Amino acid sequence: MATVAAPRRFCRCACFYTDNLYVARYGLHVxxxxxxxxxxDYGPILRSRGCVSAKxxxxxxxxLEQEVERRQRLGxxxxxxxxxxxxxxxxxxxxxxDSLQDAALAPEFLAAAExxxxxxxxxxxxxxxxxxxxxxxxxxxxxxxxxxxxxxxLEELEHFEQSDMPKGRPNTMNNYGVLLHELGLDEPLxxxxxxxxxxxxxxxxxxxxxxxxxxxxxAFVVKYALGQDLELGCHYDNAELTLNVALxxxxxxxxxxxxxxxQAPTALTEPLEVEHVVGQGVLHRGGQLHGxxxxxxxxxxxxxxxxxxxxxxxxxxxxxxxxxxxxDDEGFSDGFTREEPTTVDVCALT
Numbered sequence: 001m002a003t004v005a006a007p008r009r010f011c012r013c014a015c016f017y018t019d020n021l022y023v024a025r026y027g028l029h030v031x032x033x034x035x036x037x038x039x040x041d042y043g044p045i046l047r048s049r050g051c052v053s054a055k056x057x058x059x060x061x062x063x064l065e066q067e068v069e070r071r072q073r074l075g076x077x078x079x080x081x082x083x084x085x086x087x088x089x090x091x092x093x094x095x096x097x098d099s100l101q102d103a104a105l106a107p108e109f110l111a112a113a114e115x116x117x118x119x120x121x122x123x124x125x126x127x128x129x130x131x132x133x134x135x136x137x138x139x140x141x142x143x144x145x146x147x148x149x150x151x152x153x154l155e156e157l158e159h160f161e162q163s164d165m166p167k168g169r170p171n172t173m174n175n176y177g178v179l180l181h182e183l184g185l186d187e188p189l190x191x192x193x194x195x196x197x198x199x200x201x202x203x204x205x206x207x208x209x210x211x212x213x214x215x216x217x218x219a220f221v222v223k224y225a226l227g228q229d230l231e232l233g234c235h236y237d238n239a240e241l242t243l244n245v246a247l248x249x250x251x252x253x254x255x256x257x258x259x260x261x262x263q264a265p266t267a268l269t270e271p272l273e274v275e276h277v278v279g280q281g282v283l284h285r286g287g288q289l290h291g292x293x294x295x296x297x298x299x300x301x302x303x304x305x306x307x308x309x310x311x312x313x314x315x316x317x318x319x320x321x322x323x324x325x326x327x328d329d330e331g332f333s334d335g336f337t338r339e340e341p342t343t344v345d346v347c348a349l350t
Contacts, residue, residue: 010333014326016334027233039057077168079331085184089160097188100193106144115129133274139283141281143280154249154301157247170220171220174220174223178221179219190217198305202241209309214241218239218306224301231293234257234259236290241283241307243281245302246281250298257291309335
């Protein structure tokens, strides 16, 4: 009798509940283990950024405690939202939920992916089919989706945003956007995009970062508009690699900027600015420090895909820089696994 392998169980690192908590008011990511630790590790920088009174500090403590509690509830609450959306939501553009078709993808992207799996494919040949934004920083750009598909996806996202369905925010830095797995777009859209197209490209572009071993992702859409989120502070991603695609609409400003890898001491010296081009995707290492300049006018929607390789992160958590302390969770979670897959070298720091 044939046996069927059980689905892989993905986990978080326990640091998710204590590390890299973003305090928007002070533009700071902190590690939080308690009041005394917070004062000891961040007191001077917090005071320099305006947290000067006892009231300010107590308010900050309350916000951090609430964020830790929110993170602890995140998995079950997200699963509950996904189930409710699946049973009750009526899409405006149901074709977006069909299995990913080549017709949705830009010809340049299809050509690059096809080349990547051809006999004898190498990095030099692939780079002839992409735009190299920065060879030093290993940042590249390529058209990903066609204009009609971007428009259809945007219409669906706006329809969902205006519905009475529950919505989870993408992360602690973005208050407006959509988690694509909750909307039901992981299976038909994002997983095939990763498995069929992105992995062959990333295997050639970033073999040292697990590009050929991508086995999970976190995909979300972020929205920037006047009166809502306008910019994004400098940060690095909880991912080995990242794809960032501009979906629309019409806007000015909001350029991406990139520094060095977050471990480097001069990581933000002379940042590189990259303008958005609708339909095109920027590829970069997750550890590359980056952010977004303030939006000038209009609305900007971007699809962000954090690409993860358990063969890399099982050895070293990219957020706490320690061996991961695994906690079981829902779905792809943060891409860690309890199995021991064949490992690859951790992405080099330079």
